Amino acid sequence: MRVILLNTPDPDRPVNRDMAGGLGFDRSKSSLLPPLDLLNYAAVLKRKSHDVILIDGQAGRFSNDALKTVIAEQRPDVLVFTASLPTVDNDIAYAQAIREILPANSRLVCKTAVRLQPVVEKILLESGCDFCIIGECDLVIDEILKRTERMGTAEILNGQYTIEDEILLEDLDSLPVVDRSLLHNSDYSYFPFGTSVTTMQTSRGCPFPCGYYCPYPLVQGERWRSMSAERIYTELFHIINCDKINHVFFRDATFTYNQERIRELCHLIIKNNLQVFWWCETRVNVLSTELLSLMRDAGCRGLNIGVETGNEELLSRSAKQGITLDSVRKISEYCRNNDIILRFLLMIGLPGESRESLYHTFQLVKSTRPDYIGVTTVTPYPGTLFYEDAVKNNWIKNSDINTFGGHGYNVEIGSMKSDDLEFAMKKIYEVHRAITKDEGDARMIEDEFLKWKEK
Numbered sequence: 001m002r003v004i005l006l007n008t009p010d011p012d013r014p015v016n017r018d019m020a021g022g023l024g025f026d027r028s029k030s031s032l033l034p035p036l037d038l039l040n041y042a043a044v045l046k047r048k049s050h051d052v053i054l055i056d057g058q059a060g061r062f063s064n065d066a067l068k069t070v071i072a073e074q075r076p077d078v079l080v081f082t083a084s085l086p087t088v089d090n091d092i093a094y095a096q097a098i099r100e101i102l103p104a105n106s107r108l109v110c111k112t113a114v115r116l117q118p119v120v121e122k123i124l125l126e127s128g129c130d131f132c133i134i135g136e137c138d139l140v141i142d143e144i145l146k147r148t149e150r151m152g153t154a155e156i157l158n159g160q161y162t163i164e165d166e167i168l169l170e171d172l173d174s175l176p177v178v179d180r181s182l183l184h185n186s187d188y189s190y191f192p193f194g195t196s197v198t199t200m201q202t203s204r205g206c207p208f209p210c211g212y213y214c215p216y217p218l219v220q221g222e223r224w225r226s227m228s229a230e231r232i233y234t235e236l237f238h239i240i241n242c243d244k245i246n247h248v249f250f251r252d253a254t255f256t257y258n259q260e261r262i263r264e265l266c267h268l269i270i271k272n273n274l275q276v277f278w279w280c281e282t283r284v285n286v287l288s289t290e291l292l293s294l295m296r297d298a299g300c301r302g303l304n305i306g307v308e309t310g311n312e313e314l315l316s317r318s319a320k321q322g323i324t325l326d327s328v329r330k331i332s333e334y335c336r337n338n339d340i341i342l343r344f345l346l347m348i349g350l351p352g353e354s355r356e357s358l359y360h361t362f363q364l365v366k367s368t369r370p371d372y373i374g375v376t377t378v379t380p381y382p383g384t385l386f387y388e389d390a391v392k393n394n395w396i397k398n399s400d401i402n403t404f405g406g407h408g409y410n411v412e413i414g415s416m417k418s419d420d421l422e423f424a425m426k427k428i429y430e431v432h433r434a435i436t437k438d439e440g441d442a443r444m445i446e447d448e449f450l451k452w453k454e455k
């Protein structure tokens with residue numbers, strides 16, 4: 001079987017498709033991550049002797065016409081394209097154009113993390129695709145593409161939307177090491193970490209209660225499943241020695257959920273003197289200064305931690321149960337004194353947000369001085385409990401999914417209007433620039449914030 005795996009181009013709506021649990025998240029020009037899901041498919045298909053071409057349309061190497069010429073020339077038996085939540089209209093339009101140049105007996109298949117029936121149904125009805133892959137079908141992808149297996153897929157059968165049972169991959173160690181030579185690895189970057197970055201996802205799922213609003217448990221499930229330290233080490237060794245890449249961004253939602261696993265991994269890296277620099281994302285309550293010290297010795301250069309808010313009550317009530325501002329400050333201080341770059345992930349607009357709580361977030365940034373921050377707005381991802389509350393309480397002001405990329409002003413709760421959130425976000429970024437890059441006057445920015453807060 002000849003298969004083209006296409007990460008659909010998104011010239012008008014750049015997203016990192018594997019972020020937001022796989023639903024897709026707004027990306028800046030300086031961050032482009034490889035399509036890991038397609039790399040996994042390619043590895044399994046190649047192991048089963050299929051002919052695979054992987055094209056990352058987002059990397060900008062092909063114009064639309066050139067890409068279509070490649071597809072027409074290759075005459076694949078199957079073409080798999082990707083679709084994300086905020087780009088779904090663009091992805092559908094692209095698929096329609098591809099359908100016209102594919103041989104009539106070729107299959108067109110959509111790979112998406114979106115589970116929302118109206119959206120999946122829209123893809124099925126409008127894109128010209130034969131079916132959608134929505135489950136973790138990595139290990140049986142050849143059977144899925146041949147239609148000898150239907151689990152984890154959705155299609156229109158006899159005019160009816162039909163969805164088969166989900167597949168959740170239990171044994172992540174059984175995933176083959178992916179072949180990154182299928183991509184131009186120099187295309188990929190993660191802005192705090194530099195260029196020529198590759199990614200690994202060593203666990204799936206997240207059991208934490210911030211699943212109230214977060215899309216990771218929604219897409220990947222609440223049960224945490226992981227690769228062993230040995231399996232991660234094997235792939236890291238391959239990345240360094242075969243792919244010649246030495247910067248790795250772990251795409252796990254909570255990389256250190258099992259701290260013992262990370263200790264084992266760090267000991268393997270240190271014992272074998274593997275020269276790898278890495279970055280990860282995790283939660284403060286599954287970190288310790290002892291673990292951070294070991295991680296740094298094993299090449300960890302930085303991490304993202306979900307902080308969401310500087311308001312203690314909001315933090316414990318709905319944002320990040322189990323985390324205190326003290327623990328955030330302690331980790332920040334440790335990172336600053338020990339050459340670990342820290343990026344706070346903040347979220348504004350949760351239920352209970354006020355000008356006062358936004359000021360607390362402003363103050364937290366000013367006082368803890370993280371190296372980087374990323375501020376997002378709370379998004380009512382359908383399927384989350386937050387979405388249910390938002391519908392029940394009539395909080396949703398903009399339900400256009402094209403704006404569900406993490407920065408849309410989709411809800412208004414209580415007295416918090418979009419303008420308030422926009423103002424606060426702007427000032428939080430301004431004060432961060434002022435304290436970390438000496439651009440502007442932090443005191444003046446704080447005075448402006450205080451004046452607005454008291455209005």
Ligand code: SF4
Nearest residue numbers: 206210211214216253
């Ligand atoms: S810990 Fe992170 S990934 Fe997990 S539910 Fe909370 S916000 Fe989402």
